[in-house]
Amino acid sequence: MENNCPTNPQEEDSDQAQDKYFDGSLDGCQDQIIMTYPTKPIIYSTEDKMKQIEDEFNGFINQDDLANISQRNTYFNVVSREFTCELGKEFEAVMQVFLYIKKKYNVFNQPGGKFYDIGSGTGKGVLTGCLMHEFDKCVGIELLENLHKASQQMKEVYETEFKSKYSNDRGELRQIFNYEKVPEFETHQGDILEYDWSDADFVIANSTCFEMTFMNKISQKASSLKVGSWMITLTKKLPSSDPLMTLEDRIDWECLLSIKRIMSWGYATVHIHRKIK
Numbered sequence: 626m627e628n629n630c631p632t633n634p635q636e637e638d639s640d641q642a643q644d645k646y647f648d649g650s651l652d653g654c655q656d657q658i659i660m661t662y663p664t665k666p667i668i669y670s671t672e673d674k675m676k677q678i679e680d681e682f683n684g685f686i687n688q689d690d691l692a693n694i695s696q697r698n699t700y701f702n703v704v705s706r707e708f709t710c711e712l713g714k715e716f717e718a719v720m721q722v723f724l725y726i727k728k729k730y731n732v733f734n735q736p737g738g739k740f741y742d743i744g745s746g747t748g749k750g751v752l753t754g755c756l757m758h759e760f761d762k763c764v765g766i767e768l769l770e771n772l773h774k775a776s777q778q779m780k781e782v783y784e785t786e787f788k789s790k791y792s793n794d795r796g797e798l799r800q801i802f803n804y805e806k807v808p809e810f811e812t813h814q815g816d817i818l819e820y821d822w823s824d825a826d827f828v829i830a831n832s833t834c835f836e837m838t839f840m841n842k843i844s845q846k847a848s849s850l851k852v853g854s855w856m857i858t859l860t861k862k863l864p865s866s867d868p869l870m871t872l873e874d875r876i877d878w879e880c881l882l883s884i885k886r887i888m889s890w891g892y893a894t895v896h897i898h899r900k901i902k
């Protein structure tokens with residue numbers, strides 16, 4: 626097939642390239658594009674660049690990690706099965722990203738810390754936090770009542786199917802999770818722009834469908850987090866990490882890596898950010 630991909634952003638105006646992305650005429654090139662919607666897409670010059678990013682990422686995740694992720698995923702599926710369709714892929718993707726951060730930046734080596742899922746839906750992100758690291762607590766904030774109620778039910782299942790079993794466990798669960806204390810699962814019904822999540826150490830936002838005006842407001846809220854905290858977003862970068870969207874002196878997060886991971890609905894770009902000031 627003829628390759629119409631521009632070889633670098635200079636070769637074709639990137640606004641034009643973005644239009645082509647949206648109208649589909651960049652067929653066959655999508656796997657080379659990382660979105661920074663709505664400003665400019667980053668078009669990697671060659672497949673080698675994509676491979677280089679994948680290799681760097683995968684270099685931090687060994688076979689034992691993959692086996693452990695898969696074992697934890699079994700428990701994720703046991704707890705979440707009544708609330709969501711097959712979502713193990715999301716769990717695997719987020720846990721891989723967490724392990725990459727942990728190993729590359731030598732962080733989260735001790736138990737503790739606070740995890741937040743902002744816009745937590747039925748609570749699967751909160752469950753992901755609970756099963757991925759020995760956080761003190763994992764908190765979801767969700768606006769919609771019916772979704773919030775579902776997440777409260779998920780919390781109950783987590784407590785009976787995981788937390789109580791863990792305290793009575795004779796070894797198998799402890800070998801997989803190595804927790805002293807199982808994280809608290811909390812969910813709150815509320816607006817993430819009102820609720821205080823400034824004590825977070827690790828935040829996840831499944832932001833693929835969030836409007837950019839909303840992303841800007843999330844950025845303003847996120848500016849109150851402590852230096853060194855982490856935030857991952859899907860599809861859209863945190864605007865306050867992006868020099869194309871924020872004046873340089875107001876940039877207070879850095880985007881360290883953008884990498885595609887497979888989710889249940891297809892590939893999504895996961896942006897990894899760290900608070901720098």
Ligand SMILES: C[S@@+](CC[C@H](N)C(=O)[O-])C[C@H]1O[C@@H](n2cnc3c(N)ncnc32)[C@H](O)[C@@H]1O
Binds near residue numbers: 742
């Ligand atoms: C794409 S869903 C993600 C759900 C969940 N985090 C997951 O990964 O399955 C985004 C969620 O954000 C919620 N949301 C949107 N605006 C919000 C707001 N201002 N405050 C709290 N939740 C909000 C939506 O109701 C929706 O459940």
